[in-house]
Amino acid sequence: MEGVIDAVTRDLLTARGGIDWAVTEFVRVVDTRLPPRVFHKHCPELLSSQVTTPHGTPVHLQLLGSDPDALAANARQALKLGATGIDLNFGCPAKTVNRHDGGASLLRDPSRVQSAVEAVARAVEGVVPVTAKLRLGFADRRLARACAQAAEAGGAQQLVVHARTRNEGYRPPAHWEWIANVRHCVSIPVIANGDIWTLGDYWRARSLSGCDDVMIGRGVLADPDLPARIRHWQRTGECLPATSWNVRATILTHYAALQRTTLPERVVVSLLKQWLNHMRARDEQACSRFAALRRETQLDSFLEGLEKAYLAA
Ligand SMILES: Cc1cc2nc3c(=O)[nH]c(=O)nc-3n(C[C@H](O)[C@H](O)[C@H](O)COP(=O)(O)O)c2cc1C
Incomplete structure (x- = not known):
């Protein structure tokens, strides 16, 4: 995409x-x-x-x-x-x-x-x-x-x-x-x-x-x-449980760690917002984090914001 x-x-x-x-x-x-x-x-x-x-x-x-x-x-x-x-x-x-x-x-x-x-x-x-x-x-x-x-x-x-x-x-x-x-x-x-x-x-x-x-x-x-x-x-006919916020936050954090090695931090922040925006349709935690972090411009503060939700989840 x-x-x-x-x-x-x-x-x-x-x-x-x-x-x-x-x-x-x-x-x-x-x-x-x-x-x-x-x-x-x-x-x-x-x-x-x-x-x-x-x-x-x-x-x-x-x-x-x-x-x-x-x-x-x-x-x-x-x-x-x-x-x-x-x-x-x-x-x-x-x-x-x-x-x-x-x-x-x-x-x-x-x-x-x-x-x-x-x-x-x-x-x-x-x-x-x-x-x-x-x-x-x-x-x-x-x-x-x-x-x-x-x-x-x-x-x-x-x-x-x-x-x-x-x-x-x-x-x-x-x-x-x-x-x-x-x-x-x-x-x-x-x-x-x-x-x-x-x-x-x-x-x-x-x-x-x-x-x-x-x-x-x-x-x-x-x-x-x-x-x-x-x-x-x-394969099994079984339904796995819903993806937790914990898992989503871990993915976003890992994504940021990889992207920040080659991209400027402000670009990484906007990529994270873009992904979090996609997640919020399917997850309440993502929705509240997106609302709280949408104006954040600093990468580390953004990641801390994800972490807060992560601990609260
Ligand atoms: C931001 C964005 C970028 C996309 N870029 C591509 C692309 O480069 N090539 C492509 O085949 N489809 C692209 N698509 C279309 C998607 O592959 C897909 O066909 C479309 O989003 C519908 O499927 P979905 O509901 O699973 O997203 C893009 C869609 C979006 C929203």
Whole structure:
């Protein structure tokens, strides 16, 4: 997730279990082949021999763009740098991205989805899988099936479908039942995405979409143990207890310790606020800590504030 889940966060989250693979923040492709440093910045895991997080979860590189030639050139570059999977972003709803013809804007024309995927699939020559991230459409869902079929025809080996149109942004509800429509018209695996915050959401998304697997974005920030909770239920049929504030505060403290080694303290404070903000939807302690600490600018005071709640929990 752009601006939210970097390599440090990926490692912290995947270390908690239940995550089969992760995807980088998107690398924005315009009309040139980007230098290696851009790929390494988005995906430092390229420097590890297997392209995994330090705890061993595979990481795929995501490209966002619309020019098939530029996407192909950057896919080749990524391959040369060791990428083990290329994901193409056709889901980003950001106005600036869409104005420059990227992300979800391609969903208005399935042939453009196909051309982009085809160019990348041809560039990587089957050496690594090419996958795609789609929404249900731009303004409406009329082209949802056509876009999925176009991605498959272009050579995508798997789709993640965020169950909203671009114009629906992040507004609930996610239309998981629509993922079933998409799933029925392609033969590649489809993974359901959107608004999976709890184990109950996972059950509902799974039964409405018919997908075995889900992709979780904000839900894993809100509850870092959600993937492990889902995996545990899949394996045992048992529900693990809710994630305590104690666990959340420990994760945030560890995150700060890692980030402060490379980032200025004020940046770390704002990253912590961002994560705490994601947590507060699912945890009362996070909610009260966020209210108490939202104006705090000093990193150590912020961490002490977390600790106070931690002791009170
Ligand atoms: C701040 C933010 C940044 C995101 N960046 C990306 C991104 O770089 N690539 C991507 O495929 N999706 C990105 N997404 C979309 C999420 O991956 C996901 O599809 C969406 O949030 C819905 O799933 P969720 O309800 O599980 O979060 C982003 C979402 C948010 C809120």
